[in-house]
Amino acid sequence: AQSVTQLDSHVSVSEGTPVLLRCNYSSSYSPSLFWYVQHPNKGLQLLLKYTSAATLVKGINGFEAEFKKSETSFHLTKPSAHMSDAAEYFCVVHGSSNTGKLIFGQGTTLQVKP
Amino acid sequence: KAGVTQTPRYLIKTRGQQVTLSCSPISGHRSVSWYQQTPGQGLQFLFEYFSETQRNKGNFPGRFSGRQFSNSRSEMNVSTLELGDSALYLCASSLGGYGGELFFGEGSRLTVL
Numbered sequence: 001a002q003s004v005t006q007l008d009s010h011v012s013v014s015e016g017t018p019v020l021l022r023c024n025y026s027s028s029y030s031p032s033l034f035w036y037v038q039h040p041n042k043g044l045q046l047l048l049k050y051t052s053a054a055t056l057v058k059g060i061n062g063f064e065a066e067f068k069k070s071e072t073s074f075h076l077t078k079p080s081a082h083m084s085d086a087a088e089y090f091c092v093v094h095g096s097s098n099t100g101k102l103i104f105g106q107g108t109t110l111q112v113k114p
Numbered sequence: 115k116a117g118v119t120q121t122p123r124y125l126i127k128t129r130g131q132q133v134t135l136s137c138s139p140i141s142g143h144r145s146v147s148w149y150q151q152t153p154g155q156g157l158q159f160l161f162e163y164f165s166e167t168q169r170n171k172g173n174f175p176g177r178f179s180g181r182q183f184s185n186s187r188s189e190m191n192v193s194t195l196e197l198g199d200s201a202l203y204l205c206a207s208s209l210g211g212y213g214g215e216l217f218f219g220e221g222s223r224l225t226v227l
Contacts, residue, residue, distance in 0.1 A: 018180060034215075043118075043204060043218040090157065101147065101170045102206075104157035 002027045002093045004074075006105035015019050019063075019078040023091030026072065030096035033074045034102070035065055039087045047089075050074065061085070086112045087113045116206035118207050124158065126225045128136040135222045139207030140187050145169075146188040147216065148180060151202040160203075163188055164210050192224075200226045 007022040025031055032068025035047040057069045065076045074091060091105040119134050119138040122184040139146050159172040163182035180190040186207070192199055202223050206216035 036218075041220075043220040044206075045218070046215050049215060101159050101162055101172075102149075102213075103159070104149075106156050 001033065002103050002104060004033075004091045004093050004105040005107050006089075006091050008108050009106065010109045010111065011078040012113060013081045015083055016106075017079050019076070019081045019085065019110065021072045021076040021089050021091075021110065023076065024072050024104060025074055025091070025093050025112040027093060033065075033067065034094075035059065035063070035074075035076050036090045036092055037087050038090065038107075044090065047076070081110075081112045083112050083114065086110055115166045115177060118205055118217050120203075120205050120219035120222050122222060123220065124225075126227060127195050128227050129195055129197060131195050132191060133195060134189055134191045135203055135205075135224075136207030137188045137190075137207075137219060139188070139205075140217055143209055143217070144186055145208045146182055146186065147206045147208075148188070148190050149204045149206065150174075150212035151204060151221070157204070160190065178210035192200075195226045197226050200224060 002028045030097050033050040036044040037047050038044050047063050047073045050067045058064045063078045064076055067074055068073045088107045088109050090107050092102045121136045135225045145164045147162040149157050160172045160174055161180050169185045171223055177193045179186045182188045204221045206218045208214045208216045
């Protein structure tokens, strides 16, 4: 069965400093992994996805994530945080082949301080 | 290209009533999935429809049901509402293949009193 664990429920950084949001996954086969972001009272927006083409995945708004099979991790990073990055971030694994079922982590709230 | 549209955006019901939520997917998308988001349980998969057939189902009671029409629009219904059904219900559409991106609507926020 597939699952994801987000290691931090809340992360606080200062504007201009790096962001690291941690995610570990469990999958019985080669996973498809995603990071989604949710701003207050909004739906979910895809930041980036990994589907085995390259281990370092670049996404929108300067975010990137590295797939590490040996560590079963898919951490999200950004070199320099902006105030507009404050939101909730979800690490997600595709639940099974050929379906629209996603399994979400519990989410990490990113706070960006001025 | 229009995004995923969910209606209504907000609604208030009382216990015992039923509710129907609607989702119009992105044009050309044949898969529609539904998710429930609550502070305590997070985001949980309800069910997915592909070409009018339920393809996958989460662990929710039978009071939660859905359907998909020939134009890919989908509805979900919750009968005999309980206080715990208060949540943000999100719909997502995709082309339907593995690893494909799901595009989410802004959700329907249901409050049960």
